[in-house]
Amino acid sequence: MSGLPVRPPELLTPWLNTELPWQQDIFEHLSSLERQEKLPHALLLTGSKGLGKARLAASFAAGVLCKASDAEPCGSCEACQLVGGGAHGDFRWVRPEEGKRAIGVDAIRASVSFMQQTPGYGSHKILVVEPAEAMTTAAANALLKTLEEPPGQALLILVSHRAGELPATIRSRCQRFNLPHPTKPTALKWLVDNTSCSAQTAEQAYALSRAQPLTAERLIQGDDLPSIEALTNALGGLLDKTIANQEVLVALGGHDLDVILEAALHSVEQRLYSAAGAAYSRSNFHRRDQILDWLIASRKGVNFGRDVMLPELGRLLTTE
Ligand SMILES: [Zn+2]
Structure with a gap:
């Protein structure tokens, strides 16, 4: 069906995503903004591929929707269960449809009207666009109106590893958070701990993935x-x-x-x-x-x- 947003299945359990050690500072910063009710309406998460920007977006969004927690999602409350089932009515994730590279105007128009509805469960309507640079010009223009006059409950999270390709009008209306690279020892230790691979395999995957830890993880797990x-x-x-x-x-x-x-x-x-x-x-x-x-x-x-x-x-x- 054209224009319908697709939820990436690997993000359906975002409480499992919070263990990336190099994201802890940004996650805590975002959570403290939320606790102080100072969260901007639009976040732009940038950084190289393979750093876990989408995982951060999923975990943070789930944490905002979670009924039991101030920061990391608990994984067991009603809101978390709905997020886990891909069925939370206040949470939408837009990425290119299967087999396509661009995010078209129809998907964004549908999301804009979703953002204008009153939240059904809690205090936020959350939309993630990933990767944001995949939006066509028409799609970006359709989103711009929401960025200019965001509904009170809106939280928009744009995920981008090529933020320079986003229109300046979009970038300037978002608060930008650039994800840091982990140090090489941190990345190698995480790979070994996470995949139970040998130190040599971790080193090889890390080099082949251009120092992108999640890409290296996929290489190891996908053989x-x-x-x-x-x-x-x-x-x-x-x-x-x-x-x-x-x-x-x-x-x-x-x-x-x-x-x-x-x-x-x-x-x-x-x-x-x-x-x-x-x-x-x-x-x-x-x-x-x-x-x-x-x-x-x-x-x-x-x-x-x-x-x-x-x-x-x-x-x-x-x-x-
Ligand atoms: Zn929860």
Whole structure:
């Protein structure tokens, strides 16, 4: 059904999400604002991918709705049970529909009218938009009216890892909280504790995920480490001219285009930022910008065919 918001299933038990150690300070700060009734109507949670911004949004929203707790959701009261069942009438989560990249105007219009209704259970109507930069221009404009004149009970939480792509008019009406990266030892300890993996696996996943702890967690739990490593090696081989184009294109076959582009970006950036002497190349700046353009276009809903994109990427990585 078009336009209906989709709740990400992994967030249905948000009280399990509160253990991310690097989020404790922001969580406590937000909770203290709420206790003092100083919570702004619109929050913008920013930071790199894989830091747990959506988990923070889910936990905090559930905590606000929870009847039993001032901060972290209890997980057992009526409100928490409804949130857990995806059925809380004052809580709505909007993300791109299955198989789509953009959040369209219909989903936002429906959410705007949801926000204007009187809360049925408690004191807040909560809307999470994730990722907020996926909104089309029309969708962002539809949301803007609510941001300009928020209903008294409204709490809007925008989650974004590319906040620069949001219209300035949206950004300026939100209070922004930028999630910090954990230190490497904190992230590695969390990975080992959380997935029971070995220290070596944690280290490998952390490197492959570009220091994004939740991405690393998914790699470990999804048994994707070997194939992602093969992908990274293939792209690196192209850049370093140690392998030929054809072999690499075969190796890329099983991955989503987005995953391939992210991995290519990582490989290019590694060479840019560790640039010393011969590894330094103006071409890599061009490559980084081009891949970013593709990624942004792809997230805005442009559908690149694999047949077009993979040879194009191969050329970009191998041509000076
Ligand atoms: Zn509760």
